[in-house]
Amino acid sequence: MAFKRHDLAILRELVITDFKLRYQGSSLGYLWSLMRPLTLFTIYYLVFTKFLRFGDSMEHYTTYLLSGIMLWSFFSEATVVGMQSIVSRAGLIRKLNINKSVIVISTIVSALINLLINLLVLGLFLWLTGGTYFAGISVILVPVYLAGLVMLTVAVAFILATGYVYYRDIGHLWEVGLQAIFYLTPFIYPVSIIPEHFRKVIMLSPLACFVQGIRELTITDQVITSYQVGGWTYLGIIGLLMVAIIGFAWMIFAKQSKKFAENI
Amino acid sequence: MTNSKHQISVQDLVKRFKVPIDKPNSLRGRALTLGKLDQREFLALDKVSFGIKRGEFVGIVGKNGSGKSTLLKLIAGIYQPSSGKVKVRGHLIPFIELGVGFNLELTGRENVYLNATLMGLSHQSIDRLYDQIVEFAELGDFMEQKLKNYSSGMQVRLAFSIAIRANADILLIDEVLAVGDSSFQQKCLDYFYQVKQSDTTVILVTHDMSIVEQFCDRAILLDQGKVSKVGSPKEISLSYQALNFGLRLEDQTVSGKHHLVSNRLKAKNDQGDEVSIITGGVVVDNQYCNQVQFGQSISLRLECLSSVSQQCSIGIGIYDSKNQYLIDLNSKHTKRALDLKKGRIIVDINPEGLQLNPGKYRIAVGVYNSSGLTFDYVENLFEFIVLGAERWGLISVDSVWELNSNV
Numbered sequence: 001m002a003f004k005r006h007d008l009a010i011l012r013e014l015v016i017t018d019f020k021l022r023y024q025g026s027s028l029g030y031l032w033s034l035m036r037p038l039t040l041f042t043i044y045y046l047v048f049t050k051f052l053r054f055g056d057s058m059e060h061y062t063t064y065l066l067s068g069i070m071l072w073s074f075f076s077e078a079t080v081v082g083m084q085s086i087v088s089r090a091g092l093i094r095k096l097n098i099n100k101s102v103i104v105i106s107t108i109v110s111a112l113i114n115l116l117i118n119l120l121v122l123g124l125f126l127w128l129t130g131g132t133y134f135a136g137i138s139v140i141l142v143p144v145y146l147a148g149l150v151m152l153t154v155a156v157a158f159i160l161a162t163g164y165v166y167y168r169d170i171g172h173l174w175e176v177g178l179q180a181i182f183y184l185t186p187f188i189y190p191v192s193i194i195p196e197h198f199r200k201v202i203m204l205s206p207l208a209c210f211v212q213g214i215r216e217l218t219i220t221d222q223v224i225t226s227y228q229v230g231g232w233t234y235l236g237i238i239g240l241l242m243v244a245i246i247g248f249a250w251m252i253f254a255k256q257s258k259k260f261a262e263n264i
Numbered sequence: 265m266t267n268s269k270h271q272i273s274v275q276d277l278v279k280r281f282k283v284p285i286d287k288p289n290s291l292r293g294r295a296l297t298l299g300k301l302d303q304r305e306f307l308a309l310d311k312v313s314f315g316i317k318r319g320e321f322v323g324i325v326g327k328n329g330s331g332k333s334t335l336l337k338l339i340a341g342i343y344q345p346s347s348g349k350v351k352v353r354g355h356l357i358p359f360i361e362l363g364v365g366f367n368l369e370l371t372g373r374e375n376v377y378l379n380a381t382l383m384g385l386s387h388q389s390i391d392r393l394y395d396q397i398v399e400f401a402e403l404g405d406f407m408e409q410k411l412k413n414y415s416s417g418m419q420v421r422l423a424f425s426i427a428i429r430a431n432a433d434i435l436l437i438d439e440v441l442a443v444g445d446s447s448f449q450q451k452c453l454d455y456f457y458q459v460k461q462s463d464t465t466v467i468l469v470t471h472d473m474s475i476v477e478q479f480c481d482r483a484i485l486l487d488q489g490k491v492s493k494v495g496s497p498k499e500i501s502l503s504y505q506a507l508n509f510g511l512r513l514e515d516q517t518v519s520g521k522h523h524l525v526s527n528r529l530k531a532k533n534d535q536g537d538e539v540s541i542i543t544g545g546v547v548v549d550n551q552y553c554n555q556v557q558f559g560q561s562i563s564l565r566l567e568c569l570s571s572v573s574q575q576c577s578i579g580i581g582i583y584d585s586k587n588q589y590l591i592d593l594n595s596k597h598t599k600r601a602l603d604l605k606k607g608r609i610i611v612d613i614n615p616e617g618l619q620l621n622p623g624k625y626r627i628a629v630g631v632y633n634s635s636g637l638t639f640d641y642v643e644n645l646f647e648f649i650v651l652g653a654e655r656w657g658l659i660s661v662d663s664v665w666e667l668n669s670n671v
């Protein structure tokens with residue numbers, strides 16, 4: 001499954017194709033990928049600041065919520081599209097000895113480009129409204145957390161894509177799984193409202209670690225991170241979890257991807 | 265069989281497919297069968313070995329389901345062998361289908377870049393070759409239109425135009441000629457001629473024996489997942505025809521064993537005498553045989569059993585594969601009755617000058633007494649085939665051609 005130079009050219013072509021196809025025939029085009037998180041945001045904003053009043057417990061809750069929805073959109077879209085990518089490219093796989101990981105990764109790159117543009121728009125908005133926050137030099141860690149998030153997403157997509165070739169039920173299972181992950185990860189609520197003993201569990205999730213890490217460095221130091229909950233022990237466990245997930249994903253994908261052509 | 269000089273070497277290649285009898289595509293299905301599926305193992309390739317040298321143009325032929333496409337996909341690395349080895353040296357491109365990755369919603373130009381990238385071309389070389397591709401496909405005015413507005417012929421032209429720019433040491437081509445009109449097929453043939461001249465190694469899977477004979481240096485005949493024969497295109501072409509007519513190669517000679525004679529109409533005369541046809545066939549070198557080469561003289565032999573010495577006539581009908589009654593060979597035409605002796609009789613018939621065209625034939629035989637009563641009639645006593653290049657018409661005759669210019 002070694003990545004060759006030409007694989008990058010194929011990756012590029014697949015990503016470009018994906019972008020062209022996605023917004024073709026729609027008059028708003030790319031704006032749609034902004035509209036979706038913004039609509040979600042409007043709904044959650046109404047519910048969580050006006051009805052449930054989560055926002056009262058922290059400053060900059062609005063930004064917190066908006067960034068959470070953007071990161072969530074990336075994770076959920078990338079894993080769902082990534083899961084289906086191998087099966088939907090069956091035609092290619094049956095006729096060419098193409099590097100299968102390129103197909104999965106191309107869908108995640110597309111989603112990542114969307115995320116980066118969304119975050120850029122968010123940053124621009126904050127800058128214009130004077131709401132920017134600077135966490136000092138440690139802001140250089142943002143790309144590290146982002147890389148962690150992307151790696152986790154790729155690994156999950158590899159596992160799901162492999163499973164989906166053999167069992168289409170995985171699609172339905174993952175739909176439910178995503179709902180669970182959405183509510184068990186602090187995307188829309190501040191961690192401070194969660195009872196202490198539950199906090200210790202949910203902050204062990206690598207996903208929560210990355211999301212909170214990014215927010216702590218860009219929104220407000222009131223954001224509760226995995227480090228604050230469990231110190232270096234937690235970061236160590238999360239590191240091991242990441243190694244385990246990525247290792248498992250690589251192993252299963254490297255082994256099974258050779259047989260995709262005859263099993264799709 | 266394989267050595268280091270070979271660019272492609274295939275050794276003891278085995279490919280098994282597990283075919284679930286009722287494929288449960290869901291966890292529930294798997295849970296219900298407790299993980300044990302009713303699977304039928306299908307042996308697509310069985311210990312296939314051969315080597316191909318740089319620059320060779322090799323044809324792979326065989327009936328549908330003989331494993332040709334599976335073999336091609338294994339060489340291309342699309343499938344993994346169940347056991348055995350495939351070694352390929354150099355950059356290989358499979359043309360299992362033209363226009364892989366083509367998307368109807370993209371423009372012609374976008375599809376060129378997508379497909380050519382998948383075919384292994386870099387972005388720069390596509391930039392460089394783009395005008396040639398468009399010109400060759402004769403689609404200059406259409407390149408900015410979506411592919412869905414193209415006719416199927418235009419799509420094939422575009423795909424082919426890209427495919428032939430692909431730069432490879434080895435090309436695997438699967439039945440590309442099956443699509444397109446005759447002018448497209450001519451383009452394909454021109455392309456084959458061009459690659460034949462170059463030192464590109466080509467493996468071509470086809471049913472078209474004329475192409476095999478025209479372009480291939482060697483050919484491989486696959487039958488039921490095994491290499492049945494490797495040889496010159498001519499030899500393989502003949503063996504392939506033999507296979508196609510439903511005969512196994514091992515059965516080329518029929519040892520004098522008796523056919524099961526069915527569909528018969530039997531009768532005895534008033535005295536209870538009878539004649540039975542036992543067996544018959546085409547005879548070459550005094551042995552029964554079910555195939556002859558075109559041009560070889562055809563001798564027939566019948567074996568009968570007569571309960572009494574008597575006079576009879578025998579009629580032999582030769583039918584072609586479309587069941588047309590081609591020729592009636594009848595002893596009555598010789599104006600001489602046959603005197604059968606009591607017991608077993610062997611009748612040899614030599615139809616002089618009979619040249620049957622390549623194809624499959626069936627023989628019907630009837631034995632009659634002097635007053636016309638049918639003793640025995642067998643609708644399908646035996647079948648045989650005539651091997652050779654295809655010819656028009658039903659039968660062939662030798663002819664002499666003279667040119668007379670001063671009339």
